[in-house]
Amino acid sequence: MNQLIYYLKTELPNIKLKKMLSLMTKWQTAFIFQAPSNNTVRLAYGAIAEHYFAKDEDQFNALKNWQVLLKKNLVNIKQTSENRLALVGSFAFDPNAEKENAFWGKLAQGYFFLPKYTVIKSGNSTELITCSFDAAALEKESSFFAQKLQNTPNYSLTLAEHVPFTKNNTALDQWTDAVAATTDKIQQHQLEKVVLARSLEATFSDAVNPLAVWRKLTLTQPQTYHILLKTASGSFISSTPERFAKFKNQQIQTAAVAGTIKRGQTRAEDDRLGSQLLNDHKNLQEQKYVLEAIGKILRKQGLTVRHSKRPQLLKNTNVQHLYTPIMANGNFELFQVLRDLHPTPALGGLPREKALRQIAQVEPGTRGLFGSPLGYFQFDDTGELAVGIRSALLTANSVHLFAGAGIVSESVPQNEAAETQLKFQPLLHVLGDQTDEHTDIN
Numbered sequence: 001m002n003q004l005i006y007y008l009k010t011e012l013p014n015i016k017l018k019k020m021l022s023l024m025t026k027w028q029t030a031f032i033f034q035a036p037s038n039n040t041v042r043l044a045y046g047a048i049a050e051h052y053f054a055k056d057e058d059q060f061n062a063l064k065n066w067q068v069l070l071k072k073n074l075v076n077i078k079q080t081s082e083n084r085l086a087l088v089g090s091f092a093f094d095p096n097a098e099k100e101n102a103f104w105g106k107l108a109q110g111y112f113f114l115p116k117y118t119v120i121k122s123g124n125s126t127e128l129i130t131c132s133f134d135a136a137a138l139e140k141e142s143s144f145f146a147q148k149l150q151n152t153p154n155y156s157l158t159l160a161e162h163v164p165f166t167k168n169n170t171a172l173d174q175w176t177d178a179v180a181a182t183t184d185k186i187q188q189h190q191l192e193k194v195v196l197a198r199s200l201e202a203t204f205s206d207a208v209n210p211l212a213v214w215r216k217l218t219l220t221q222p223q224t225y226h227i228l229l230k231t232a233s234g235s236f237i238s239s240t241p242e243r244f245a246k247f248k249n250q251q252i253q254t255a256a257v258a259g260t261i262k263r264g265q266t267r268a269e270d271d272r273l274g275s276q277l278l279n280d281h282k283n284l285q286e287q288k289y290v291l292e293a294i295g296k297i298l299r300k301q302g303l304t305v306r307h308s309k310r311p312q313l314l315k316n317t318n319v320q321h322l323y324t325p326i327m328a329n330g331n332f333e334l335f336q337v338l339r340d341l342h343p344t345p346a347l348g349g350l351p352r353e354k355a356l357r358q359i360a361q362v363e364p365g366t367r368g369l370f371g372s373p374l375g376y377f378q379f380d381d382t383g384e385l386a387v388g389i390r391s392a393l394l395t396a397n398s399v400h401l402f403a404g405a406g407i408v409s410e411s412v413p414q415n416e417a418a419e420t421q422l423k424f425q426p427l428l429h430v431l432g433d434q435t436d437e438h439t440d441i442n
């Protein structure tokens, strides 16, 4: 694509998020990104340019090349100083995956797009960035869209259309067998850690509305990211607690998130479980593998790496994790660092290639976007990506949920199954599931 793309940034009056969501129902391609405890929401409507990764493509290199090409063709018609135009979307977990799952459709290999309209809402200030191939039409398109936003009715949160639903969870026995076989291999020192995932399909009597699911997740999971990638072939939604990378000039922030226990019913029980986790050998081992691997990768790129010695707790509504924020400074080639980091042993394992082979062998299908970096790349070389866990693919009446757990030598298959069950809870709850599953893990 060698056409010039003109863009214009304007400030909008204060508009409610509900209106922004409401307007989004009309767009086939859309994206929303909100980081934890951050009052900034990025919303993208429509694609003016898009990139589906090809099978076996080096996805990080492909995105880099596409970004460079677009950058050459972007024209800021007002030359306003700062603007936050960005490519938005998701990579795939394993572009070389041989198995397939038809439900991923065109999203299987990952997808990024340049939005036609970008709305960034930070508190009371709202910015609109409009892109067009037609410079003469740009101002008109921008004000027309702004008007539509203001005149749209508030979005209703009704999820009634989602119930009742049926779940298909038959593969659980197969999954615990895979965990047992993997634990054996780890005990025989063939591997150190492997993260195994399983999926669950929920079928509804009616189409599931991805925007209602996104909104409900923001209300029930306040401590996580809230990300939605909406396309004609399905919507991927993630309420992940895990940062993959937040980057700007000379700095990358990432995190080791690994090691999990349930939340307590009371404050005292919750504290007890938290301190149990902070002192649990098996979970500390999971955390250590991730932290050391990330540190090693960043140092190899010549970066100075800083993090605390001991992990802290990251508390979500249904689970608490061991968590170590990591800061790296220095000169770096962004896409090289991202390629080297993915997948960290929080989603893949150690040693990486062997763990990925084990995953490919025992998991029944492809992970698609589950566990992949998803987020945005601004053209000023800043941006943020999260790890697409606590996630689901929504296609018409059907929702495929995914959850994984880190397997190490002390893993007990039933406990790992319970851990994945807990990780399904946030989405199941939002989808209207009332059944009380057995979710004990210790």
Ligand SMILES: C=C(O[C@@H]1C=C(C(=O)O)C=C[C@H]1O)C(=O)O
Pocket (backbone or CB within 6 Å): 195, 242, 257, 258, 259, 260, 286, 321, 346, 347, 389, 390, 402, 403, 404, 405, 406, 407, 423
């Ligand atoms: C794989 C998932 O989570 C990952 C595995 C964790 C663990 O094994 O303790 C914790 C957080 C994530 O890094 C998931 O939620 O699906």
